[in-house]
Amino acid sequence: MRGRPTIYEDANIVKKAQEVFWQKGYSATSLSDLQKATGAGAGSFYNTFKGGKKEVFQKAIEERRLAFDAFKIELSKSESPLELIKDFFRSIASAEENEHLKGCIIANTVVEMTFIDENLEANAVQILKEVEQMFTEAIKNEQTIGNLKTQTDPEILGRYLITFWCGLNTLRRMYPDKNILKKQIEMQLAVIS
Amino acid sequence: MRGRPTIYEDANIVKKAQEVFWQKGYSATSLSDLQKATGAGAGSFYNTFKGGKKEVFQKAIEERRLAFDAFKIELSKSESPLELIKDFFRSIASAEENEHLKGCIIANTVVEMTFIDENLEANAVQILKEVEQMFTEAIKNEQTIGNLKTQTDPEILGRYLITFWCGLNTLRRMYPDKNILKKQIEMQLAVIS
DNA sequence: TTATTTATGTATCAATCATTACAAAAATAA
């Protein structure tokens, strides 16, 4: 390969940019913020991402989708997928305060982008729907096996969990407190049993 | 009273500005947006609100708090407060698509302002906590009277409802569909019975 | 070595940002 070697790798820029977007959202994050966070100047930045700020944001969101996909694979290998999902919720309680305040970047994006950018909005909604689908299928399977008392439509229960996930996204900011969150999470998970 | 008469009344500017903030949030709303929406030019605008954009936003949020307070008074007069609260949730389902996409301006603000403006954030969180408190007390009363089967701590159930409220704020955008929302709302309200 | 290619750093762009300055308009008080 010819040419001056790359210092600022794409993946690393996206990773650093994601951190900023996660905290401040899309609109409130300036290119100056991104340059400070990634170290890359305007030259490198626009050389790597012709689409500018928006493209990097999209990549940051896409990276998050991959994280969900990885969890999905873990789920498919698990002997008790629903328990894994429940533990996923439970793990929220013990997160650091800073993590509570950041919340879920996908849910944040749905709220922020509604009248701002149709594509970014639809993208984020789609990811949440995929997560919901993951919940729904896990519940459906457990019901089929006979591991669940509740016979409520798994579609409703899946939506219940994604609604909870999004509600938790705000509740964590209201109460970034381990004990409060833990109690709340256990209470809501008990509905799926 | 001396001086040129006011064309753009404070309350009306706030009302029109609120509509824009509700849709686009704080950061993505420019003063140009507000001037277009309110009709008032920079002169009138800064003459009325010395604090500029931020002050108008605060006033818009405060107006929303007043709406909640009005509901609280209605609640105190009602013979079945909990049922009124439930109907409040049920009424969400039949809102217009545009209303779904706007969501709850307070919940939106909590999400948007976290790392942007400490005061606006804390303000919005406080309002959500007051609404939660309203839920909690209504539930507590019904339990005392003996109208509720569930003996779960009313504090937990109040938080359950505010979590649902915030979750719904995102779910409505995922599914701005009357039937889907209605089913979901009934299912979640059934927990409080 | 020399030509070519790619990445980087810096200067700069026009556009927009929130805000201020200020003169004219439009009312009342004297």
Next chain:
DNA sequence: TTATTTTTGTAATGATTGATACATAAATAA
């Protein structure tokens, strides 16, 4: 009428926005 007060509209402010232009650095291929 004239002085005073307040609101309004417009022009301008300096700062910041996202993005581009371009020379230079730093590598490989010929």
